[in-house]
Amino acid sequence: MEIAQLRMFKTVHDLGSIVRAAEVLHCVPSNITARLKSLEREMGATLFFREGRGLRISPAGEVLLDYARKILALADEARHALGPGAAPSGPLRIGAIESSASGRLPRLLAKYHALYPQVCLELSTGNWTQLLDDIRHRRLDGAIVAVDVERQGLKRSVMYREDLILIAPTSDGPMRTAADLQGKAIFMWPAGCPYRFALEQWLLRHEQVQPITSIASYGAIVGCVSAGAGVALVPRGIYEQYRAGAGWQGHEFAELASIDNLFYWHESAGRHPARDAFVELLQAEFREPVTLFE
Known part of the structure; x- marks a missing residue:
């Protein structure tokens, strides 16, 4: 069963004609006929009865139609959720070394939740080797560590410096x-x-x-x-x-230089609205230098 088959099936029902459905879907009628027959074989049931030049949905088709509407609605929702202008949502798994999680992230996490309440953010801590390994094996969407190292399959960017x-x-x-x-x-x-x-x-x-x-x-x-x-x-x-x-x-000692804290992510992860919004907030939060002694 494919999304395209279900969309054809629903369109034929809505318009009552394979020819009219073909015009709306910009394909030839024979393609729709073949895809509907394939769907009927897969479902093991007749989905439409022919009545003259028209079609009437069968009882089995009525059952499938209810599911088709739900599946197509979810597919459209998923497409919008991943679209360029979509608001961040869904799970976000972030890792951080203890100093970052304790000293830098609490205020930022509160701000992130207020801005993006539809994101379910999970924060875990660990040493830097463990965190980078978790990214490489897709257990984390990204992590903040205080080392600048090359790791195959990972990308990185400096977020802030720690004196x-x-x-x-x-x-x-x-x-x-x-x-x-x-x-x-x-x-x-x-x-x-x-x-x-x-x-x-x-x-x-x-x-x-x-x-x-x-x-x-x-x-x-x-x-x-x-x-x-x-x-x-x-x-x-x-x-x-x-x-x-x-x-x-x-x-403070001049010889003890500041250490960069970097955000790492998997190079093949692609676009991730929730992760990208988190990184943007990190960059905005630490754009201005913080004065140590007031």
């Missing part, structure tokens, strides 16, 4: 060099985190060998620093989220 802020208890006083971290506990996400890698490279350049405690939670990392247990390097989004009443202060 890196060293947070330390206020009681530790000023932090001016890598040597000021000597002897202090450092709390970071596990190996593979690009922010951890930036810190490790910075310490290595200054010949500072420091053990790092791995914690896969920014809430726990910030809690440790707030309790005076040590220091951590966090992206600006996390700093801004937790800084109120945190009991610590932020320190």
